[in-house]
Amino acid sequence: MAAVILNDGYVDRFRQGTLSVLEHEKRRLYRWLPLAILATTGTVLAAVVGGLLVDWRDIPASVQAALWKLTVAGGLILVLLFAVVLLVLGRSRTGPSWSEPETPPARARLDLEADEAELQERTKALHALVEAVRELTAESQLEQLLKSMVETARRLTGASYTAIGVFDETGQYLTQFITSGMEGAPRQAAGFLPVGTGVLGQVVNKEGVLRSKDAAPAPPAPSFPTPPQPMRSILNMSIRAHGRLFGELYLMDKQGPGEEITEFTKTDEETVAALALQAGTAIENVTLVKELRSAESQYRLLLESTDQGIYGLDLEDRCTFINKAGALMLGYQPVDVIGKKMHELVHHSFRDGSPYPIAECPINCAFWTGLGCRVDDEVLWKQDGTALPAEYSSYPIMEGGVITGAVVTFTDITERKRAEEVVRSDEERLSAIIATQYDIATADLDQNRLMNLIAERTQALTRASGAAIELVEGEELVLRAASGAATSPLGLRLKAAGGLSGQCVRTGEVLRCDDTGTDTRADLSASRQAGNRSLVVAPVHHARQVIGVLKVFSSKPYAFGDRDVRTVQLMAGLIGAAMRHASEFEEKQALLAERTAALAALQESEERFKGAFHCSGVGMALVAPDGKFLQVNQALCQMLGYSESEFLGMGLQDIGSRNGLESGMALVRKMLEGEIRACETEKQYVRKDDQVVWVKLNASPVHDIHGQPIRFVFLFQDMTTRKRAEENLHRGEDKSRQSS
Structure with a gap:
């Protein structure tokens, strides 16, 4: 039965109503109390006076003791009566005085009956109230x-x-x-x-x-x-x-x-x-x-709505609660775990099976030290004895500033570990492929050696029984490199039309055969003879054409996965890159040889030009597009009377002509604009010493690799002697006509 609690104020009011019934008895006390006080006082005074008047030596000792006790008892009774009077007067607010007239007995009986009726009513109400409160609290x-x-x-x-x-x-x-x-x-x-x-x-x-x-x-x-x-x-x-x-x-x-x-x-x-x-x-x-029930329901809902395991511990490492997800991860039902010591149940050993001391357990340290922890790579032990890779955290539970336990959350990281292993394996493969690429780049360009290197690395990366590289020659595939269980001799020729290799060459796609015994694309007789049950074949591309295949094989069916297919495809790409690199190297070597020969011929031509330029009896000059002299030979210096240094500071416009023909600079502009390709003319030039010389002028441009003129070659041929002879001849003919 639930406890019944009544209000103190109500009880006080009930008590006050009940005490009114005793009012009549109090009035009766006022009547006999003075008489009792007077009687006791007289007795004590008589004893005291008698003791003073009587000779105590004449009274027996027993009588003396009795009188002494009587006197002391009377005094105590007198004191007690006075105390009762004071108490009654103190508790009564409107009590009657000693001279108040006495209440009639009939009226007193009526008051007492009324008070008793009220008391019974209150008592009945109290019992009913107690029962009602009991019902309410239930x-x-x-x-x-x-x-x-x-x-x-x-x-x-x-x-x-x-x-x-x-x-x-x-x-x-x-x-x-x-x-x-x-x-x-x-x-x-x-x-x-x-x-x-x-x-x-x-x-x-x-x-x-x-x-x-x-x-x-x-x-x-x-x-x-x-x-x-x-x-x-x-x-x-x-x-x-x-x-x-x-x-x-x-x-x-x-x-x-x-x-x-x-x-x-x-x-x-x-x-x-x-x-x-x-x-x-x-x-x-x-x-x-x-x-509280709503909060507990929300709490339970939260616990059961997560895929993480959550459980609580008391200070003795006993489980106080665990959600369903956590219990199932450990292979239990929640009821099987509650009250058990969790370290002994799920955390008793390291990954290698060696004992895990509870003093070193990070989970329990949370409520021993008050510090939380998070561990991302340990194991918890399942009911069947297998290890569960887990990441967990443990934090203390505080109540009123006091640690009362710990709450532990854990997650199954099996998939994460598997993904990490895949990533690690992929990284290792990628590193091996990069190392192979580096070896190809730093090795000599012997194609046979490079193909053998790639075959060996591909076999190792895919854990295959063997690997082989076949190149297309006409209608056949020729074995050029082999590794592992590939026992066929190098140079073996097979028809390109059959098998997975031929189909790979025709389609240019990577092909995988999980079981040669059931895959109709595979050459069953050849596979049985070689002992191959599974294959991966990748095309080798060069100059946008399939020039061969790289294939790996195993004696076990279903030996290769998607990662192996990608690995073979990457390694086949390295073969194509290596062959392209070798081809480009050969082309560059040929181009270098051509350029070397051209350079030697150019150098020889330049030497010949220099010899002809400086040793020629004809005046020669190299002129820039702006008309400035870049280089002149000694014959031109003698012809016009200027030194080489003076020429290099001059331009075509600085050499005077007297016959009014186009200047050399005008000819340069026409050649720059493409009006003329070259020119030839006769002009009179004034030497430095003011003498006039006749010159036959030839000019032509020198072009760059883009066909643009970058400089001009001018040839100055001295015709002064011939011109003077022609003038003398003309004068003689004129004289002959005049004389005739």
Whole structure:
């Protein structure tokens, strides 16, 4: 049975009402107490006076002892009586004086009977209240608790109607409205969640009690139920717990004898007050239990909604909880793990099987040291004895600043370890391929040696039984390199039309055969003869053509996976790159030889040009596109009377001509613009010493590799002697004509 707790204030009020029954006995005490005091005082005085007047030597010792004891006892009784008087006077606020007239015995009996009736009524109400509180505290559902409360309040007080309105957390709006005695039309009149006006609203947000016999209309009050009909007597009070308003309880129209409406009594008020107090506590407890269950449900939902394992430990390493995912990862059901020592159960050994001391366990160190930890590569042991690669973390649980245990989360990292192994293997393969590429780049360009190197590396990377490289020659495939179990002699020729190798050459695609015994593409007889059960064949490309194949084979079926296919494809690409590199090297070597021969011829031509330039009897000059002299020979210097250094500081425009023909600079511009390709003309030039010389001028451009003129060659041939002879001849002919 749940414990029943009553309000102290109610008990005090009940006690005060009950003590009024003893008022009559107190008055009787006032009558005989003075007589007892006088009698005791006389006895003590008589003993004292007798002791003074009588000679004590004449009295026996026993009598002396008796008188002495009597005197002391009388004194103590006298002191006690005075103390009782003072106590009675102190506890009585309006007690009667000693001269107050005596109450008649008949009236005293009537008062006593009335007090006894009231006491019986209070006792009966108390028993009913205790039983009601017991019933309320036994309820675990809020809805049923509220219904029991209104029924109990109606039964204890005799009210015609009772109702309770439950507020939200703000204390302003109703969330529930439960009634008793309002079924049918009165309940419909109250509404589902009525807002309410009138006198009942006056106690909203107040801790007081409203009790009235004839309730008059009152100003509107929001957020409180409207009574179903005019009220004649009401009793209303709030339901609170720890200062929070949970709701309002009100009772209407107390039924007296003969079903007449009477006023709610003080006892009703105290009963309902105690009921409301206990109901507030019960409602708070039910609400807390509901919230606790909701929080526990959310907590369980969170635990069961993750794929991580989560479990808790107490300070003795015993499991306090574990989610389903964690238990299944370890091969258990949650019930099998609760209460077990987890280190002994799942963390007792290292990966290699050696014992794992609990003192070194990072999980337990969390609640020993108060420091959390995370370990990303250990094992937990499953129920079947196998190791579970796991990543886990352990952090202490703190309650009030005290460590009470630890919470552990762990994850199965089997897939992560497998992925890491794949990545590690791929990295190793990639490193081997890069090393092979480096070896190809740094080795000599002997194709046979390079193909043997690639075949050996490919076999090792794919863990194949053997590897081979075949190149296309006409309609045949010729074995050029082999490694491992490839026992066929180099130079062996096979028809390119058959088998996987021929199909690879035709399609240019990588082909994989998992079992030559069932794959119709494979040459079954050749495969059986060579002992091959699985194959991977990749094409070798060069100059956008398939020039051969690289293949690996194994004596076991299904020996190669996708990673092996990619590896063979990459290695086949290295063969093509190596052959392309060798071809390009040969082409470059031939080009270098051609360029070397051309350079030698050019150098020889330049030497010849230099010899002819400087030793020629004809004046020669190299002229820039702007007309400046770049180089002149000695014959030109003698012809025009300038030194070589003077020429190099001059241009064609600085050499004067006298016959008005086009200057040399004009000829250069025409050749630059493409009007003429070369020119030949006769001109008169003035030497440095002002002598006139006749010159036959030839000019032609020198082009770069793009066909653009970069300089011009001018030839100056001295014709002065011939011109003078022609002039003399003409003068002689003229004289002959004149004489004839």
